[in-house]
Amino acid sequence: MRFTTSRRPSPRTRRLARTLARFLGADYMTRGKSGLDDDGVWMVVVEGDGSPTGIARRSRGEEEVFRFTLSCEGGSKRLKMTRPVVVGAGNSARDLAEFFDLDHAAEAAAGRAIRVCDGFVDFVDGGDLILRLNI
Structure with missing residues (x-):
């Protein structure tokens, strides 16, 4: 990719x-x-x-x-080199995992994750918000 x-x-x-x-x-x-x-x-x-x-x-x-619309950009930082997991229940989380060709988990994972909630998607690295997209 x-x-x-x-x-x-x-x-x-x-x-x-x-x-x-x-x-x-x-x-x-x-x-x-x-x-x-x-x-x-x-x-x-x-x-x-x-x-x-x-x-x-x-x-x-x-x-x-x-x-999407860009809602929030977190501060620039050196990102860890771990593969993120898409976290969230429902079809939108599964669809996003398929779109990025990533694994999907129903519950929060430690480390790097893409959290799909109602109305937004958070890109999180070790608890730090990197990006928030409104969907």
Whole structure:
């Protein structure tokens, strides 16, 4: 899985794409004028009116989009290199785990986790809030 942005992203969109890539242990590529190759999975952070509005998952000619608004960005810190787990009950947590190709757990896990609640998704590392997305 590799993260990138649209061709002319805002600084906030670039920062979000880099943060998500680091959080998920994925590579980040500055897009510029280059296109996306057909190898592997691309996660493209898309924007509207200068703000990030979603992530498009592109793989083998297919595209799936996860829409959100950015609610909160935590402070920058060096993230641990552990694979996160999606935590939460219900279909939205399972769908998000499938979207990012991660494991799903019904109850909170220690360490790095993506917590899915009603109306928002928290990206948490060791109890520190990294990102909050309103869905």
